[in-house]
Amino acid sequence: MNKKPFFSILVPNYGYQKYLFECLDSLVNQKQSDEFNYEVLVCDQSNLDIFEKIQKEVKEKYGDRVNLFHSEIKGLLRARHTLIRAAKGEYCLCVDSDDFVDNDYLFVIYENLKKHNFPDILIHNFIKCDENGKDDPSLYTPFICDEKYLMDYFLYSNFFNEAVRKTFKRSLYVIDDTVDMESVICEDWLLSFPLMTKAKKVIYVPEIQKYHYRMNLNSLTHTVKFEEAMKNLAVHDQYLSNLNPNPLQKKIFDSQIAMTYVALGDMLIKDKSLTSKQFKEFCNNARDHLYEIDINDKELYEMSKNHKKIYRLLKMNAYKRLKLIFKIRKLLH
16 A cells, blocks of 8 residues: 555644544544545644643644644644644645544545545535534535536535535645734635635535534534624635636635625624624624625525625614614623
């Protein structure tokens, strides 16, 4: 068997020591095959004392089966960039350190890559589980779509954004570290956009459900604050602009920035420390950004009812009406 790994599994870790070793156990104990081998790469962004403790435990438990890196620069996308630089595999897979996979995860993915003549990207489904790792089918219904509509669903909705459901050719991804990406939320879009728009062949296999996605209510996405939301929007804008998009790509990511405002608006409802001044600032920024952007009918169709309402009110700059909705919703949290 070729010594060069076929797969590079990228595991960023920050603050998930509780789940990290469950994740790594599931990765190092994958079903063996003579057709491929793989490497497990972890980038830990904890402070040095915690990192050294993790390093010792990882070395004792896994030996050289896990390659551990340390970065003092925080941010999930930064960690993935560190890992992609170090990766030697032909294909990369992203696994979050609070998730885990079945022991035939790589075997099934490899068989499907081979079946489809090794596409640029293979997308699969996942299973959502609670914080204790118990699968809960009620949390997620596997999404099915005709392959010819795959890019439409990626570009005009939130489907297929998640990095953890993609196996992609390492050569496809170009790293951009020129933007301050510390603590960026909704970063899967930043990783996925250049991949999906450069790929010549993308395959979706909804039957693959070997990845267990833990619903962690303490994650950054579920605890977003006003300052983080505003910084996040600026980072998205700068990062995507650096890709030098063609007119179609520019239109697509402008539309995505617009929907990011909508999604963040929905998240900010949960921030009870949000002041009226901050809320008005967010609404005004959203209005300025949405002024020349119209989310088309296809995009609106894919939105939830609540997101449609927030988008239309932000677009209209109906500050008082939107503030009333936020106040009512806050009472429910």
